[in-house]
Amino acid sequence: MGSNPTPGTIRNPAKKRGFCWFCGQFRSACVISTDGPNRPESVRIGTQMCTVMCTARDLEGRDVAIDNHRDKWRARWRDENGAQRAKSFDTKKEAAAHLASITTDIKRGVRTAYDGSIRVSDLAQMWIDASLHLAPGTVWTYKRDLNRYILPTFGDSKVSALTPPAVQRWLAQELKRLAPSSVRRHHRTLATMLNWAVDQGIAATNVCDKVKAPRIPRRDMETFTVEQIEAIAAAIPERYKCLVLVAAYGGLRWSELIGLRRMDVKGARITVAGQLMRLDGEWLREDPKTAAGRRTIILPASVAAELEAHLGEFTGPRSSSLVFTSSFGNPISQSFRRNIWYPACYAAGMGEQVIRNHKPAYVNMPRFHDLRHTSVALAINAGAHPKAIQQRLGHASIAITMDRYGHLMAGMDAELAGDLDSLRSLKK
Numbered sequence: 001m002g003s004n005p006t007p008g009t010i011r012n013p014a015k016k017r018g019f020c021w022f023c024g025q026f027r028s029a030c031v032i033s034t035d036g037p038n039r040p041e042s043v044r045i046g047t048q049m050c051t052v053m054c055t056a057r058d059l060e061g062r063d064v065a066i067d068n069h070r071d072k073w074r075a076r077w078r079d080e081n082g083a084q085r086a087k088s089f090d091t092k093k094e095a096a097a098h099l100a101s102i103t104t105d106i107k108r109g110v111r112t113a114y115d116g117s118i119r120v121s122d123l124a125q126m127w128i129d130a131s132l133h134l135a136p137g138t139v140w141t142y143k144r145d146l147n148r149y150i151l152p153t154f155g156d157s158k159v160s161a162l163t164p165p166a167v168q169r170w171l172a173q174e175l176k177r178l179a180p181s182s183v184r185r186h187h188r189t190l191a192t193m194l195n196w197a198v199d200q201g202i203a204a205t206n207v208c209d210k211v212k213a214p215r216i217p218r219r220d221m222e223t224f225t226v227e228q229i230e231a232i233a234a235a236i237p238e239r240y241k242c243l244v245l246v247a248a249y250g251g252l253r254w255s256e257l258i259g260l261r262r263m264d265v266k267g268a269r270i271t272v273a274g275q276l277m278r279l280d281g282e283w284l285r286e287d288p289k290t291a292a293g294r295r296t297i298i299l300p301a302s303v304a305a306e307l308e309a310h311l312g313e314f315t316g317p318r319s320s321s322l323v324f325t326s327s328f329g330n331p332i333s334q335s336f337r338r339n340i341w342y343p344a345c346y347a348a349g350m351g352e353q354v355i356r357n358h359k360p361a362y363v364n365m366p367r368f369h370d371l372r373h374t375s376v377a378l379a380i381n382a383g384a385h386p387k388a389i390q391q392r393l394g395h396a397s398i399a400i401t402m403d404r405y406g407h408l409m410a411g412m413d414a415e416l417a418g419d420l421d422s423l424r425s426l427k428k
Helices: 092-108 120-129 136-154 164-175 180-199 226-235 238-250 254-258 301-314 335-347 370-381 386-393 398-427
Strands: 063-069 072-078 084-089 269-272 275-279 282-286 295-298 352-356 359-363
Touching: 063 092, 072 092, 084 092, 120 136, 120 180, 136 164, 136 180, 136 275, 136 282, 164 180, 226 238, 226 335, 226 370, 238 254, 238 301, 238 335, 238 370, 254 275, 295 386, 335 359, 370 386, 370 398, 386 398
Parallel strands: none
Antiparallel strands: 063 072, 072 084, 269 295, 275 282, 352 359
16 A cells, blocks of 8 residues: 555555456456556546555545446546545546546645536526626626526526537527527526536536537628718607717717716717616626726717707706606607607618508618718728727727727728839839
């Protein structure tokens, strides 16, 4: 027990017949050698020989062994709690490598024992309770995904029983009734929760790492011309005209627009300091998700003049008063799209109007978010640098901007080539 075996030493003096995982035979004694390329795994992983059945002990005295079980090579060890653990492999080499890894992890204090009795529903509650550092809107989204889509399928399952095929089947079923973007978000929520479980030592692995989330078909980006923007602004009710102009020429997101306060507007300068969201029927104000989201935007002078007039007519006197509100003075809800935006776009010559259930409805209509895309297209046409566009949009990195809008900047290279030719011609 005290030291590593020496060449030619018999380590089974009791001569009890058993399987030897070094020589692969049933015999009463095993002579091993620590020399040469075929030295036993116990020597290579720093273990010591036991006197019974050629099993080994790690440096902490725990039993470890490799045996042939049902045509597989099985690695056996005791975890940090003293419980017997086992895992099977196709080859003896793989079993030995796993045993070496486990032995090292235990020695370093890394958790290797996992509670197989924890259900997914219990894990979900633990995860949500530990999410105090996240924004309320993010937590609300996680709760919705869990309660509506994940727990109905996996809630009663044990975390240790989750398998990649089971998750893949769940995603396939979801795709039959939901959009790929929604299914991809549900997969991301489950994967995030399981990553947390791995970090906390609750689960050994994240099965979502071996599952491919559905691809999201990229919708063709639609942008407005300046004439179309002005036509929509002229057709929409007066209190929403400036909402359209600031979105088109400032590039703010919807939640940032409806969350703007009087204190955030200083002439042509707009400070984006938060966003307004409606969660479970209540309005909630959140800080920007990233440092880049908190930014300052300079509006064109003509739009700034329109905004100043809007503040005087439609915005409350307090510094915290919302700049854009409904006709009742409340935050603008999602019903704006159906009741205000679509009719204005149709009046400006876009989309179609049909009759459904004896009521007019609109189809093939542009999205309000397309105004944000339009702001990028206008900036590119004005010769703006990609870095300036990134900062204006509030993207965390230039890579996000280029990935989303790089195709709109393709013409800039041709313009650059023309400018370089002009420089050369001046030297001749």
